[in-house]
Amino acid sequence: MKKIDLTTRLGPLELKNPVLTSSGTYGFGEEYRAFFELSRLGAITVKGITPLPRLGNPPPRVAETPAGMLNAVGLQNPGVEAFLTTYLPRLEKLNTPIIVNISGFSLDDYGLLASMMPDHSCIAALEVNISCPNIKEGGLAFGTDPKSAEQVLAVTRKNTKLPLIAKLSPNVTDIVPLAKAVANGGADIISLINTLLGMRIDLDTGRPVLGNIMGGLSGPAVLPVAVRMVYQVYKAVSLPIIGMGGISCWQDAVEFMLAGASAISVGTANFINPLAPLEIISGLEEYCRRKGYNRVGELVGLAHR
Amino acid sequence: MKKIDLTTRLGPLELKNPVLTSSGTYGFGEEYRAFFELSRLGAITVKGITPLPRLGNPPPRVAETPAGMLNAVGLQNPGVEAFLTTYLPRLEKLNTPIIVNISGFSLDDYGLLASMMPDHSCIAALEVNISCPNIKEGGLAFGTDPKSAEQVLAVTRKNTKLPLIAKLSPNVTDIVPLAKAVANGGADIISLINTLLGMRIDLDTGRPVLGNIMGGLSGPAVLPVAVRMVYQVYKAVSLPIIGMGGISCWQDAVEFMLAGASAISVGTANFINPLAPLEIISGLEEYCRRKGYNRVGELVGLAHR
Amino acid sequence: MLHQEIVVENQRLAREADIYRLVLKGTVADTAQPGQFVHIKVGSTLDPLLRRPISVAGINRPNGEITLFYRVAGRGTRLLAGVRPGESLSLLGPVGKGFTLPTAGELLLVAGGIGIFPLFALVEAVDRSQVKVKMLWGGANRDFLEAVGRETLFQMGVDYAVASLDGSMGQPGLVTDLLASELNKKGVLVPETGEGNLLGSDAGCPEDWGRKAGFSVAACGPRGMLRAVTELCIQAGAPVEVSLEERMACGVGACLGCVCTVRTTDGALERKRVCQDGPVFDGREVVWDEKD
Amino acid sequence: MLHQEIVVENQRLAREADIYRLVLKGTVADTAQPGQFVHIKVGSTLDPLLRRPISVAGINRPNGEITLFYRVAGRGTRLLAGVRPGESLSLLGPVGKGFTLPTAGELLLVAGGIGIFPLFALVEAVDRSQVKVKMLWGGANRDFLEAVGRETLFQMGVDYAVASLDGSMGQPGLVTDLLASELNKKGVLVPETGEGNLLGSDAGCPEDWGRKAGFSVAACGPRGMLRAVTELCIQAGAPVEVSLEERMACGVGACLGCVCTVRTTDGALERKRVCQDGPVFDGREVVWDEKD
Numbered sequence A, B: 001m002k003k004i005d006l007t008t009r010l011g012p013l014e015l016k017n018p019v020l021t022s023s024g025t026y027g028f029g030e031e032y033r034a035f036f037e038l039s040r041l042g043a044i045t046v047k048g049i050t051p052l053p054r055l056g057n058p059p060p061r062v063a064e065t066p067a068g069m070l071n072a073v074g075l076q077n078p079g080v081e082a083f084l085t086t087y088l089p090r091l092e093k094l095n096t097p098i099i100v101n102i103s104g105f106s107l108d109d110y111g112l113l114a115s116m117m118p119d120h121s122c123i124a125a126l127e128v129n130i131s132c133p134n135i136k137e138g139g140l141a142f143g144t145d146p147k148s149a150e151q152v153l154a155v156t157r158k159n160t161k162l163p164l165i166a167k168l169s170p171n172v173t174d175i176v177p178l179a180k181a182v183a184n185g186g187a188d189i190i191s192l193i194n195t196l197l198g199m200r201i202d203l204d205t206g207r208p209v210l211g212n213i214m215g216g217l218s219g220p221a222v223l224p225v226a227v228r229m230v231y232q233v234y235k236a237v238s239l240p241i242i243g244m245g246g247i248s249c250w251q252d253a254v255e256f257m258l259a260g261a262s263a264i265s266v267g268t269a270n271f272i273n274p275l276a277p278l279e280i281i282s283g284l285e286e287y288c289r290r291k292g293y294n295r296v297g298e299l300v301g302l303a304h305r
Numbered sequence C, D: 001m002l003h004q005e006i007v008v009e010n011q012r013l014a015r016e017a018d019i020y021r022l023v024l025k026g027t028v029a030d031t032a033q034p035g036q037f038v039h040i041k042v043g044s045t046l047d048p049l050l051r052r053p054i055s056v057a058g059i060n061r062p063n064g065e066i067t068l069f070y071r072v073a074g075r076g077t078r079l080l081a082g083v084r085p086g087e088s089l090s091l092l093g094p095v096g097k098g099f100t101l102p103t104a105g106e107l108l109l110v111a112g113g114i115g116i117f118p119l120f121a122l123v124e125a126v127d128r129s130q131v132k133v134k135m136l137w138g139g140a141n142r143d144f145l146e147a148v149g150r151e152t153l154f155q156m157g158v159d160y161a162v163a164s165l166d167g168s169m170g171q172p173g174l175v176t177d178l179l180a181s182e183l184n185k186k187g188v189l190v191p192e193t194g195e196g197n198l199l200g201s202d203a204g205c206p207e208d209w210g211r212k213a214g215f216s217v218a219a220c221g222p223r224g225m226l227r228a229v230t231e232l233c234i235q236a237g238a239p240v241e242v243s244l245e246e247r248m249a250c251g252v253g254a255c256l257g258c259v260c261t262v263r264t265t266d267g268a269l270e271r272k273r274v275c276q277d278g279p280v281f282d283g284r285e286v287v288w289d290e291k292d
């Protein structure tokens, strides 16, 4: 059986394979340790970290939708200090590259978070979340205005040597100016998509289901929107892309890579099938073998031919 | 059994019930005649009409997605003249209010289309489509820029006395400014949402599935996004709303009405269950009865309490 | 148009080929015509969303039964394969414009792979005391042909010839090779001029030999094959009907999702709906290269 | 943690109540504890998407079987009801922190409606030669109570009292009325001061009577009931464990979707995960009014 080269280069970031798990869906990794050896993952992206601890939004925080789900967690996290002292040491033991997702409410927040992240630990990159729809104070605002997005990346860049991933929001009229802006700001990699803003109403109570009224839509339902945005960004910007949004099987992963993603990330699908990332790794390998490719990287962007 | 008042008032437009069928999914009505008496519908919205006949996009034009579908029909239609001479007389016979969906590539197009629509026929209103994602020449551009959107409505308003429905695109950062703009332009009613831009790639060919590469996402998958936008527009603008996007059963319809829609429209669901509109009418009635409402209109916007 | 029909049988024909025969009892049988299809809701949830079109392959009016054959191609047909006798399925149909039924002369059927299924219904429907029917059929290899329908063909007692790509059954090669020999035998095949494309109009048809000879062709299979069949029939001046496939949504002509491009008699391009204006089209009007 | 288990039985208990008993054979039984749940994939497609949490109601280690009871509440449980013996289901679990198993004294179980299911497992697990167990159970009416579990309770031979809203069975009223009488009988109930809310801390507990009296309470049911039970237990100075429900996504503690608000011993608010830190919580720590 031919061996397929799965290593993946994303600008300054090199990974053993292109399959990641997504921020907010994989806790701090440990929650999924019972299912398989986590070091088999390309990387783990941890829950969004803010400068101060956050309680997040009141429950209910999740609602099901056709082939998707809404969440309004609201960035519940222990804050950067507890993250560094309590969680990071445990993450070191997972023996996998860690990507830390950072979220701020001001430019200073992003600068601070970036400056506090050690560059000689398991942290392989920072994912700059400018796109969280579940908080009122900012987040999404940074992600919908190209100028602000550029500034966030620039201030983050100034405060760390770690590879920077800019995570874009799909809640925009045109994704391309945003992608260009974060590239100008100094992003090394672009990840997309975060969740689409949605809501549901409970027929019994007549009130919105979520405690926070609106929430972020994820899961298979959003896949066609995500593939489209990866395709558009690949065409317009030369940075490598981490594609996500609804990926639940290797076929989905191939679709994202053909559209232009150099790596892919599994989020909501973990909730249904914790083995999804592993199945995707072997599915990608098998697809390359069947199609006669030697490296998984050869798939990237083929749909643009 | 208590009789529920289903009549629905949308500004200048009064309908016998709040259940419509959506443009592009219901042909010119006749296609669904075999299933039930079409006069039972609140109204039928016909396929988008342009000044000149259009062949539309090359096939494939549809692709399935999780709980949804993409279409890239590209406004295939007979053109306004054939519409008036061939189709309108047949529509008269359906004995149902007809809403004509009009699409243009310039302000003049919209003005022309509006001026050509007779105001003493079965045509009960014009739906001004400023949001079609499947054509390159315009359409979507009008729907994403508030100023253009306002102009389109204004020029249409000047050319007809018929009630005007502005159909908004969900492919925008913020739906509210668009809704305000069409209100300023002279819209009587707002309908939303049109389709979300998406794409799929075929794993066998490695190429986009759709002949037009990208297409519009519709069906249950988009429901949470649509409900959210109806909720936002209801809060911000005082015009009545026709809600649509993924409605496939009466529960979905109730959700839209609670969010703020005065009427709802069934699109993709017709393809799976041609009886869906009828089932929704009786489901709405039953829900009102159970909850103790006398008029279906009492549901509108309740989630905002 | 909308029917809830009871599954009488849903059985795999052969391990290797993943082909199922599905027999349904209900009212579609009353009106179904060869070449029409039914649009089936698979599964009870919102995913997969759309109905699946499957051709009517057998029509048993007295029993109120239709027979369908399907290949497990993806998620939808896989779900369909799990349905058990006694359960019911929602069908929309019968839909579409079927094959013309000749009442005299000769009918040549040309099938590629599983394209044979709708032709079964045509064989059944033709009055074989008046019309001479011959089936030409091509497939990958013996296993496939055995699994898919050799037995059925045999039982129908219809004259047939097969071709297989690997030569393991019948003549090695394509079904269009069989057709070419057949037309040659009849002496109606115009030698190719080498001047290229005869498709898309009657213009290229030098003489009406085939039509005069009183035979017509009905074909179903992959698009490439249908194109080749049409080319041969144009050379032979024979009427040819082809059954096209296209991805479908509504199945009733409302969404314009399933179009193919045709050239009308006045030369203009038009987009016709495979579900309603077809799936059976005159091969000559089809524009085989669809570009914009 | 991820198991494919075989359906041994999946049977409706009674027409009117739409409640099913599901028996599964596999390895969850080896480690499951009363109060834990399994997270079940219903259906084979992407809709419905999320797993469904169902409490473990019976654990048969020797046979490798667990028993679940579920009410058909919506699309997911309706699909579950269609699963047949011999088919298999994907389970994630057993998940969560279950009930504390007392080894002496008295255990009062308080169940509201279908909240009785997880308590069945607790009754089974407690060593009743050492611990006195009594079940208090409330439901709408006799039909419901008969359908859901009177028979099971009877077979377990556990001491019980029931209350029904319409008085058609047992004492008319709420299960919390039963609890109040029980606590009164024991003489541990502090008369209400009228000074309001005792919830959310131990501060309001005047004396540790209940604890000293060697009995504890475990409750499962609607949130309003659990709150009332907790209030009574605080008045009685009795330890109380409640099993909470919240909408869930991952079921493993990763998504923070299923939180409830608790007040830690130092008075700070915290959001704990029902799936992992619960579903069983100390009633006193739960913040029953969740606002922001």
Ligand SMILES: Cc1cc2nc3c(=O)[nH]c(=O)nc-3n(C[C@H](O)[C@H](O)[C@H](O)COP(=O)(O)OP(=O)(O)OC[C@H]3O[C@@H](n4cnc5c(N)ncnc54)[C@H](O)[C@@H]3O)c2cc1C
Pocket: B064, B204, C037, C048, C052, C053, C054, C055, C056, C069, C070, C071, C072, C073, C074, C075, C076, C077, C078, C114, C117, C118, C244, C245, C246, C247, C248, C279
């Ligand atoms: C008029 C008509 C009649 C048909 N009759 C038969 C028949 O008698 N027996 C039979 O086995 N099949 C028939 N087909 C094809 C059948 O409809 C598809 O194989 C089926 O819809 C695939 O569904 P799926 O969910 O299993 O596969 P999917 O997962 O949806 O797709 C699997 C593969 O099938 C292809 N496909 C999907 N939809 C269609 C479609 N509408 N037409 C063609 N290819 C498609 C896709 O390109 C994809 O590669 C017919 C198609 C049409 C249009």
Ligand SMILES: Cc1cc2nc3c(=O)[nH]c(=O)nc-3n(C[C@H](O)[C@H](O)[C@H](O)COP(=O)(O)OP(=O)(O)OC[C@H]3O[C@@H](n4cnc5c(N)ncnc54)[C@H](O)[C@@H]3O)c2cc1C
Pocket: A064, A204, D037, D048, D052, D053, D054, D055, D056, D069, D070, D071, D072, D073, D074, D075, D076, D077, D078, D114, D117, D118, D244, D245, D246, D247, D248, D279
């Ligand atoms: C830890 C835990 C243990 C449970 N144990 C049992 C049990 O032993 N037996 C049993 O019958 N039910 C149990 N439930 C409730 C059960 O999970 C829900 O009834 C089920 O998920 C509903 O799914 P559905 O698709 O049928 O309904 P849906 O269509 O999803 O929803 C129907 C109704 O159920 C409610 N609901 C949806 N999800 C949940 C949820 N996670 N928790 C509570 N309510 C929900 C919704 O508000 C809605 O009104 C438990 C829930 C939790 C959290």
Ligand SMILES: Cc1cc2nc3c(=O)[nH]c(=O)nc-3n(C[C@H](O)[C@H](O)[C@H](O)COP(=O)(O)O)c2cc1C
Pocket: A022, A023, A024, A025, A047, A048, A049, A071, A073, A075, A101, A129, A132, A167, A193, A194, A195, A217, A218, A219, A220, A222, A244, A245, A246, A247, A265, A266, A267, A268, A269, D255, D256, D257
């Ligand atoms: C419960 C939940 C929590 C999330 N939290 C975060 C977060 O903290 N930061 C972030 O950048 N994205 C967050 N996301 C978004 C995901 O990382 C991902 O971009 C999105 O869910 C789309 O991928 P999916 O469809 O595979 O889930 C969250 C998603 C979910 C479902």
Ligand SMILES: Cc1cc2nc3c(=O)[nH]c(=O)nc-3n(C[C@H](O)[C@H](O)[C@H](O)COP(=O)(O)O)c2cc1C
Pocket: B022, B023, B024, B025, B047, B048, B049, B071, B073, B075, B101, B129, B132, B167, B193, B194, B195, B217, B218, B219, B220, B222, B244, B245, B246, B247, B265, B266, B267, B268, B269, C255, C256, C257
């Ligand atoms: C096949 C198809 C064709 C459509 N054509 C039009 C159109 O011509 N004009 C228009 O305004 N909307 C068009 N739409 C959008 C629908 O009217 C509707 O806004 C959208 O599909 C969302 O509703 P649904 O999810 O119920 O289908 C089309 C949708 C589909 C699926």
Ligand code: FES
Pocket: C247, C248, C249, C250, C251, C252, C253, C254, C255, C256, C257, C258, C259, C273, C274, C275, C276
């Ligand atoms: S499938 Fe809708 S027009 Fe043919």
Ligand code: FES
Pocket: D247, D248, D249, D250, D251, D252, D253, D254, D255, D256, D257, D258, D259, D273, D274, D275, D276
């Ligand atoms: S359901 Fe994900 S943390 Fe509990």
